[in-house]
Amino acid sequence: MPTALTHDDPVHLGPFRLVGRLGSGGMGTVYVARTAGGRTVAVKTMHAGLAADQAGRTRFRLEIDAARVIGGQFGAKVVDADPLAETPWLATEYVLGPPLDEAVEQGGPMPETTVRALGAALCGALGQLHRSDVVHRDLKPSNILVTAYGPKVIDFGIARAIGDDRLTRTGSAVGTPAFMSPEQATGQEHGPAGDVFALAGVLVFAARGSGPFGNGQAADLLYRVRYGEPDLTGVPAALVPVLARCLDKDPVRRPTTYDLSAQLHTGAGEFADHLSEALLGDIGRRATDVWQPVPQRLPAPVTHTLPGTTAVAPVASAPVSRRRFLAVGGVLGVGAVAATGAWWWTGRSSEAKKVADPKAPDTSDRRNLDPLWKDEGYFESSVVDGVKGMIPAIVDGVAVAMRGYARGFDVSDGAKKWDDHIGSGWQWTAANGRLYHLSYNVYQDDRAGAPVTVDTIAPRTGKKVKTLARLADTNDHLEGNQFLCIEGDIAYVAVGKGKGGTLGYAATQKWTLRAVNCATGKTLWSRPLPKRAELDQSMHILAAKVAGGRLVTFQQMKEDEVHIVVRDLKTGGILWNVPYRVDDVATLWAAIAADDTHLYIGGSRLRAVRLKDGKAQWQTPEGRPFGPPTLHGGVVYAVGEGVGLAAYKASGGGRLWVEKDGSADEQSRAWRPLIGKQCAYYRNGAQLRGVDLKSHEVAWTYKTDGDRFYANPERTRILSLSDTAKLAAYPMK
Secondary structure, X not given: OOEOXXXXXXXXXXXXXXXXXXXXXXXXXXXXXXXXXXXEEEEEEOOHHHHOOHHHHHHHHHHHHHHHHHHHHHEOOEEEEEOOOOOOEEEEEEOOOOEHHHHHHHHOOOOHHHHHHHHHHHHXXXXXXXXXXXXXXXXXXXXXXEEOOEEEEOOOOOOXXXXXXXXXXXXXXXXXXXXXXXXXXXXXXXXXXXXXXXXXXXXXXXXXOOOOOOOOOHHHHHHHHHXXXXXXXXXXXXXXXXXXXHOOOOHHHOOOHHHHHHHHOOOOOOHHHHOOHHHHHHHHHHHHHOOOOOOOOOOOOOOOOOOOOOOOOOOOOOOOOHHHHHHOOOEEOOOOOXXXXXXXXXHHHHHHHHHHOOOOOOOHHHOOEOOOEEEOOOOOOOOOOOOOOOOOEEEOOEEEEEOOEEEEEEOOOOOXXXXXXXXXXXXXXXXXXXXXXXXXOOOOOOOOOOOEEEEEEOOOOOOEEEEEEEEOOOOOOOOOOEEEEEEOOEEEEEEEEOOOOOOOOOOOOEEEEEEEEXXXXXEEEEEEOOOOOOOOOOOOEEXXXXXXXXXXXXXXXXXXXXXXXXXXXXOOOEEEEEEOOOOOHHHHHOOOEXXXXXXXXXXXXXXXXXXXXXXXXXXXXXXXXXXXXXXEOOEEEEEEOOXXXXXXXXXXXXXXXXXXXXXXXXXXXXXXXXXXXXXEEEEEOOEEEEEEOOOOEEEEEEEOOOOEEEEOOOOOEEEEEOOOOOEEEEEOX
């Protein structure tokens, strides 16, 4: 429970009203706070002495960056932050769940199935960090919060970029001795393998109630970590060889998070299915406790006395342990009893409306619904590449979903239709009611490969129907071969020549953008694409569309550099090329919004760009970022920061409406909205929202952990795919 604010605690930090203290330690104070819309958050601050030190501020900024990298699925989602404020602060979701050490202390060691599910999910969290070149460096039970939807990793105070030692003294050991890696214990570089070592220690603790190197003084623990053998007594026998490999003194011999996840768990079932009733009950109680009244602010200490009396200071609140301090460094996450704070508030508003208007329709059966179907076990690993895990095509009632290779799913019931093709999502596309594929021969490591072919595939069986064209001077072994789009009989593809590398591109390869006539098999034109650095994994084209007699592409020049490149359809020549700055290039894998005259883009603002010259025709005021937009019926739909779903006139940019009836605090701008016949859909928090196109109110909400959303051509189904490779389907109204 929160305790009372002291007399000198601030009233507000940024836009958040402080309502209580959650804990205070040597680094700063954590508060419970509310937004204007009623959402509960946790706000972490720095003590003034630390804020006055530039190195301290730098660490705080890096902690914010790491928390943003891990995101809301695996950590406490960052709501807002200001590291430059006089009192630097970080606001995150308030996580509903105990720290792992507290859960084990209260409920005892966890069964093997729980440890396996916990470990696989934590592999996903660490994998998310490592793919962004960040290591945690302090993974331990008290930094892991257990929720009904999976564990969340917190406290990134000493996390840093891989290879960056500017804030670490050479030869010094930073971290928690009982869960350090040997290399970290000697002050050496702690990379991703070091986090794997710490994770194994955490799983040993979860399985038997103590770590692999016991307890004691820091010096003793550091010695055991560096030179002693781990004690795995009491660990389930099937887990011993898996964890022993993770605890190898040589980081080279430890598995990656990807490999470890596959050894621990299949990804089947809900995470809550693996938790005990007692633990689920504790999570539920925390969901209730956060709404209990908080004591009034304590008065200032008495500063004067009367003759014959002694000054009495107010009774101080009980000190909060470091465990409690760390556990509340997050925000209202999804729990067993309540979902997010935003959902709680929305539901409460709906109940209030019913009381005010007894005739109001009962929409309770439209809220927080389950998907029509979901497939959690078919994609073997709980960790997938955010780009490879995608749905590149939906045609003839079949969705082609990717995870290393293509599989066909029936959109009506999720039944698997086929899984015969190895390849990547960008090698497939659908157009004209047909499914197209670029040939891919992954097994030709010892030669340059055969020419790439453009094939049609039967959607219901996955079998090749016909080869439409063979592309000279290409290599069908190169994973980067890519379908851009098809307009009429013309296919636009990016294809490479040269030997394949073991990972990503090779500097010796040559890449071209081509237009191919699928009716005649002839190449109409070929244009060179920029060379890629050795082992670069940035795709050439993120999205493409034929619009206004031009080929519009989002072309990735480097890992974080994207340009809008518009080409002439007849020759392939570049008409204009301008930079496109976005926070996350993965958002641009969604379809392009364009008509015959304009391209519509998000970013720091919503803009309409003229196709003829790349100049802005209209744009929203600066300061409110938007996600990628969708164009439908002359209206541009996009999700804006703080407003949720908004609609603008394509001609002129006048705002038509913004969504009503619900907090937009957890709006996601990571994907474009989908427009149905009655509703528009986008992700908000842990839900897929359906906003009525007439009333502009939230009409439907569905539980989701999806990151990318796709609609079938008939606009009757939405399919989602998450970074944990879970496929789900929802009705589209």
